[in-house]
Amino acid sequence: MGLAFEKEVVEIRFHGRGGQGAVTAAHLLVDAAMRENLWGAAFPFFGAERRGAPVTAYARVSRRVVSTKSMIKKPDVVVVLDQAVMNYVNVFDGIKNGGVAVINSATHTLPSTRLPAGVRIHTVDATRIALDFGLVLAGWPLVNIAMVGALARILGMKLSSVLEAVNSILSGRAAELNSRAAERAYREVVEVEA
Amino acid sequence: MKRDELILPLSRPKVGVQGTTGSWRIRKPVINYSKCIGCGICWLYCPDSTIDIEDTGSRFRVSIDYTYCKGCGICWTVCPVKAIDMVKEV
Amino acid sequence: MARLTLTGNHCVAHAVKLARVKVVSAYPITPQTTIVEKISELVDSGSTNMKIIRVESEHSALAAVYGAATAGLRAFTATSSHGLLYMHEMVWWVAQARIPAVMAIVTRTIGPPWNIWTDHHDVMGQRDIGWIITMAESNQEVLDETIKLFKITEDPEVFLPGIIGLDAFILSHTVEPVEVPDQEIVDSFLPERRQPYVIKSGEALVMGNVPSDLLVNFRMREGVHRGLRNAEKVIERVDLEWGKLTGRHYGGLVECYRCEDADYLFAGAGAWVGDMRIAVDKLRDIGLRFGVLKIRYIRPFPYSRVFEAVRGRKGVLVFDRSISAGSAGPIFLDLTTHLYSSGLRIPVKNVVTGLAGFDIGYEDFVKIGKSFVNEVSESGWITSFLDFYP
Incomplete structure (x- = not known):
C-alpha cells in the first residue's frame, strides 16, 4: 500500500535552493494526497525567501485531519531537490529510524555523507528528466514536480493523483511538460542498495 | 540566559552572521582586470559588502570575497566599463 | 462546491470574492501580502468586479475602506503587526461610527527586534475598541468565518466592524484541503448590504462632528458595548445558518x-x-x-x-x-x-x-x-x- 496509507501521519521535509520550487512541491504533494482521500498540510520554512540559499519546505500527509501546527523536527521522509545542498546542510537531521530519503541524483549511488541507521535511499535523475523536457527557467532545471512524482510512488500514491494535482496547480505548457516529467520520475525512481 | 537578566534587542554587525552565503550563488561575478578602471562603483553598490577595496594611490583595486558573495549581479549591472562577467556555477 | 488546497491567506481572498465585496484597500506587509495579491489576481482575471484602491499606508487603507463602507459598499482590508499599529487611529473611527466592514489580521509579533512570526499582540491590542474579533484554528475556518463576518457585522442588532484573526505562517502560508462553497450558496446566505446610514453625494450629512451634549457621546460609547453584546446571539444564529448550508457547524462563540x-x-x-x-x-x-x-x-x-x-x-x-x-x-x-x-x-x-x-x-x-x-x-x-x- 505504501507509507501514506500505513502510517497515521507521514512527515516530509524537502531540501532545495530558494527558487527551485520546494514550496510548490510540498503544496502539490498535499493536493495529490487530497485526491486519494488523505488529509495533509504543506508549509514553507517560515522566514524571508532567499533565492539560491539552501531552503526547506514541509508536508504532512495523514489519514486524519492534520491538527498539529508545529514544525517538523523528526521527518519520516526527506526529499533532496539539489544534491549540492548536502555539502552545506545535514539533510538527514532528525530523520526517524527506518526513514526514507529521495534524492535527485544522476549516479544512483549512496551519498558520501554518513547515513543514519536504517535510512533507505531512493534516487531519481530529475535533472536529466527536466532537461529532456526543456523544463529550464533562468538556467535552472525545474526538478520540483518530477521529484513529487518520485515521492508519490514511494508513498504508495497513484500517478493519476499527481497528474490531477499538476493540472490543478499549473496550467498550459507548464502543466503538460511537468505532467510528463512527473510520470517519468514516478517510473524511474529506484532504491539504492546499501 | 537567565530570566531575570536585562535582555536587549541589540547586536553588533560582524562578518558572516548568515553563514557562508557564497553557497547561494548560481552565477559568480568575475572581474576582468584588463578592463577594470578601478572606479570603486561595484564596491559602493555591493549590498553585502563582499567587495574589498584597496587604495593603490592612483586608483582603487577591487576584489570579491567569494565566501560571502551571493551572486546577485548588482556589481555586473553597475560596472560602467563592463569589466565584470557573470560566470555560471551551478 | 470545489475542494481545493489553499493557504489561509488565499482562503481569505476567496471568501472576500464570494461575499461580493466591492472595495478592497490595503498596504503590503508580511505575512498579509498574499491576501491582497490573490484578490488582485482575481480582479485581474475578470472573475470579480471589485475595486482595489492603492494607498501609501495602512492608515489610509482603512480610511479608504471606511469611506467606501460609509458610502454603502461592502469593503475589506487586511494587515498585520506594525501595519495594524499604524492603522490604529482609524480602527477606532470605523467602530465608533458603527460602520460594518471586515478586516483580516494575520497575527504577527511586534518589534523590536524585527520578527515576522506569529503571536497575538497585534490583534489583542485591538480588543477594547468595538470590533468583533474571531480567531481561526484551520484554513477552512478562516474561509467560513470571513464569509460569516459580513453577515454578522451587517446585522442591525450589531452594526459594528469585524476582524478575522489568523496566525502568521502556521495558517497564512500553510496549505490545507479546503471546501470552497459555490457562489449560489454564499449568495443565498448573505443578504444585501445593510448599515445604519449611508453618506451620499448631494445629501448633507455630517459624521463625527463635535458633540453638543457629552451624555449623547457617552451613550454612543455604551452603545458600542451593547452592539457587541448583541453580537453574541447573532454569531450563534449565523453559525447555525451556515452549518445548515454547508454542514460545517463550529459551535458559535x-x-x-x-x-x-x-x-x-x-x-x-x-x-x-x-x-x-x-x-x-x-x-x-x-x-x-x-x-x-x-x-x-x-x-x-x-x-x-x-x-x-x-x-x-x-x-x-x-x-x-x-x-x-x-x-x-x-x-x-x-x-x-x-x-x-x-x-x-x-x-x-x-x-x-x-x-x-x-x-x-x-x-x-x-x-x-x-x-x-x-x-x-x-x-x-x-x-x-x-x-x-x-
Missing part, C-alpha cells in the same frame, strides 16, 4: 472538544488549538481527563458559554499567545473576571507561551497539562497564577 466528562480544560484561541486537541487525546491515554475550550470569539467575550463550560471542573489552564505586560494574558483576564463575578471558585492558571513565534506543539501541551494536574492535586489550588513556558 466557543467550541468544546471532549469536554463532557473532562476534569480539566485547556482554554485558548487560534491555530494552536489543533495541538491542544492532540494533547487532550494523549493525556486521556494516560488517564488524565482533559478537554479543550476553544475561544472562537475574543470579542464579544463569550462569558456565559465559558461559564457553562468551566463550571464543575477541577481546573482550567488558559493559554495566551500575548501578555498585557504588568498584568497577565488577555484571555485569562477576561475569563477569570467573569468566573469571579459569577461566584465560581476553581483553580484557573495562565500559561503565556509561544511569544515571538516560539514554536509550541502538542508535546508541550501534554507536558504543561501533566504538571498542572500535579500542581492542583498537591496544593489543592495553584501555586502561581501566571507562568511563562518555557
